[in-house]
Amino acid sequence: MSKRDLLLEIGLEELPARFVTASMKQLSDKVQQWLTEKAIEFGTVEAFSTPRRLAVLVKDVEESQKDIEEEAKGPAKKIALDSEGNWSKAALGFVRGQGMTSEDIYFKELKGVEYAHVNKFIKGQQTAQLLSELQEIISGMTFPKNMRWANQELRFVRPIKWLIALFGNDIVPFSIADVKTGRETKGHRFLGDSAIIEQPERYEDTLKEQFIMADPDKRRQVILDQIKELEQEKGWIIPVDEDLLEEVNNLVEYPTVLFGHFEEEFLELPAEVLITSMKEHQRYFPVKDKDGKLLAYFVTVRNGDDRHLDKVSKGNEKVLRARLSDAAFFYKEDQKKEISDALKKLDSIVYHEEIGTLAEKTARVTAVTGALADALNLKAEKEMALRTAAIAKFDLVSHMVYEFPELQGYMGEKYALLKGEAKEVAAAINEHYMPRHADDIVPPSVIGAVVSLAEKIDTLSSFFAIGVIPTGSQDPYALRRQASGVVQILAEKKWDISLEELIVLGLKGLESKGILKRDLEEVKADMFTF
Template sequence: MTKHLLIELGLEEMPAYVVKPSSKQLRQKMGQFLEENRLDFDKIEVFSTPRRLAVRVVNLADHQRDYSEDFKGPAKKIALDADGNFTKAAQGFVRGKGLTTDAIEFREVNGEEYVYVTKNEAGKPVQEVLTGVVDVLKSLNFPVNMHWANHTFEYIRPVHTLVALLDDQALDLEFLDIKSSRISRGHRFLGQETEIKSAASYEDDLRAEFVLADAQERENLIIDQIRELEESHKVSVEIDEELLDEVLNLVEYPTAFMGSFDRKYLDIPEEVLVTSMKSHQRYFVVRDHEGNLLPNFVSVRNGNDAFLENVIKGNEKVLLARLEDGEFFWREDQKLQIMDLVDKLKAVTFHEKIGSLYEHMMRTKAIAVYLGQESGLSSEELHQVERAANIYKFDLLTGMVGEFDELQGIMGEKYALLAGENSAVAAAVREHYLPTSAEGELPDSKVGAILAIADKLDTLLSFFSVGLIPSGSNDPYALRRATQGIVRILDKFGWEIPLDQLIANLYQLPFDSLTYENQPEVMAFLRARVAKMIDGDVPKDIRDAVLDSSTYVVRLEIEAANALADKAKDPDFKASVESLARVFNLAKKLEAEAAVDPGLFENEYEQELFNLVEELHFTEEMADNLDRLFALSPAIDSFFDNTMVMTEDLLLQKNRLSLLKTLMTKAQSIAAFDEINTK
């Protein structure tokens, strides 16, 4: 017989961003708990609002599965003494399994007898096992925690209620000083405490108290309400997924409504209006059917439609203050001079151990000019890179960015254009911040991409140089994200700038403000980010072999890893890799480089391999390069079958190793083939 289990933890309002991940975590940990305790079930349903986390286990077994397991112990000669009595080794073994020596039997394994015991355990009633559910609740991890009252235990927010029902039976559990019951809390303003009649009636019981516990139900309702507003007002509402996710985790009973603002504020840049509405007020943006911004917004109230006009007026008043600020800063910032702001950056600290923002910009300029030359930019583009690097942080000192920091770069582009800067320079001011997240948008222009890489490179090298190196999950300056941005941009634009040469050359740049340090650590950090760029389906040994290649060009490494992973499915892959691995293993024995002398060849197989290696030229296509390299496998095998490489004649030995070294050097531009596992 099966039953439904309901567990609900009632808390003070949680931040919206923790609600969804906490709900997922609760589902995962509850499933793990049930599996570990041998309790069968059909599925786990989750519920969440800002004031509760809940799970319902559907068709939970009323008893654990019975348990039976055999355990192998010491050999019989160790388990028994000379008198046939059980030794301390045997007694300790059974004691550790919760049994006595009466349970011992001897079984023969490979011609020798060993102690065996069988542990049987009848399944307990589900009620007994569920006392451990509280530990599941306590084990949840949150990004921030607090403690309350006189408790030393920390949690995301203070706990007020605990509901624990097995069908309609209330369980006796306790979370800190909160005893479980069937009493839950309704909506903070519209509802009251309510009795949950059974696990199956959970949603209906809370709905009667203006709480929609199912997050998906709330989301569907919000979308439906927005669609109704669109239809009635003949407009289009931008339903941003991140904003929607945040809003539904701020409310328990949503009611969407539309407000408006004075059309005169449409003269402010659209980005300012959108930021004011979405980021600061959590409003959805409204446009006409041609995509033009309208003087309206859509918000979602945590409640019903009672007195909705008052709610609309209150939201319009709050937004008006934001728009007034935006209009003021937009007007005042246009009176500022870009170079005056740049000069003031000399007094703005980038980091107390590193120096000023101005010094950071000057180092970035030197890196950007070098990168522009290496990537083949035209003289005009190089001039644009240098100009952009001279000014690109100026907007940090504008009033608009001071009030709306999300507009860094965006306002810089607009102010630069108003000041008469070239459009490519202005775009680079905006694009140098990209990407703003691990998988975020990348720069579109070459000038912006070069400036973005340069800015991130100086950030990386500067912080590493003063010992501010991320460790474990600790990365307060987002250096992993910046470094991921570097390799992603290099890959997007296909710039074949080897990372090892790039970093080595940057460490040679002279700066009065800072001397770069910790080069090996920087290189390892970059390699780790390249590894992250390689498809997760690529086997680890292939990924490592590619990262130990001699190219250090991001695009080529990614393509090589993907090509090798595809080739690994071919029947001749193992033989080809093993042939190359043998080449690598022997070639590494050559202590000094030497030219190959064909006059020293003693057989046709040496000459054939030499000719093929000389003719081996790679293209831009890694899959094609692998085909060309693997085509040498028969010749390599014939060479080894008919040639003694490590002959006692040192002159011949060196010549043969030089031939193999020549092949290894070419092959290593793809991967270190001796690191690929073929077993």
């Protein structure tokens, strides 16, 4: 059989960066699955993506399906033949369904019983005749969020601007949302132009000529190489956060790394504040010296070439300056408030309508913390653990955490130290959120671990008490992560308390608060099973 390459490209308005990689993989997987189901042999598969395109290139696709020769089993002989030896309706229906005739039937014994069989031959269709089904693959793709545009009925991640479907030199004809397939692609918005893809194998090279790096892995490596060059040139350390790198890589089609500077006075802000401001709002990488100290520089990635980088740098500096000025203002304003004033505001913040306010949750966590400290005979740490539990949520009403929710705990530690709290209490405020994710550590200190356990078991107990239990992929309150944290802490600390005892501590008092809406023993059993 002869072979051809198959190219499929979907041109779109800019995709959200967090959707790009998964969408590229979905398209590649769906195309490979379709080829396999259709018995069309193929070679290697390359997937491509940028903010404006998803593409897949399949090498060495056979020009027709494989011919299929297979044996089909029908009814038993006693059913296939009537009493007079004629073919029964069952036998005739069997061969008709296989596209054969009664003359093709033969009998074959299986486990002592003879069955009617036929050998059928299915001639493979030409691949080109089947490829229009790729339309259904594209329109059937799923995304976290969809949209409609103009008068189109199709719901898709972003409006489709162009489509390429090539089988060798030939265009595979179909259309989606009034966009017809062709061989014209689009280059970089400002540096490139439209281009014609003559052959699928020329796809990546043709896009390079139009300032598009279509291979995300190569694009990512270019960014890393340029960052490394900048490190060597300046003597800096540029920590590369993998999630940020992934996002930046999916925001650009032709990356150029550059750096900028901000005022030294902003270094008085906590490092977490500076890094979060740069990362979350501006998608910048921080810069450190050889000793790990944060410097008044940032690194970013431009979607373009290296012309006029000084102007681009100044524009980025101006935007970051405004962000950091806001952060500095928030930091100063937050310090004017006392912890006791912040705690009063928790009374008016509803944690969950059936569970109560944040203040009520804090009171429950404090009670569980005390009971847990007694159960573990932690006499020396009990007082500090109770203080931690009582104030652990005060930073949630700060300007800084309102602006950057991911700084909860971090800012609690900073502000607690500034307000004269013991350093053990301040550290435990941060630690009680640990482990924050699958790769995070458990709270290092005993105080932090006790409060973290109390916090997590109260969360689990409260939601299970009102019947909110994760099912399948639905876990809106991240209860699996909370339960995993409980197990991790117990496994790490090796405390003399069982999971059953901990569950009892968590459920104690919920009934008197009106939270327990189910049978107590049933809730215990569900929690332990979970």
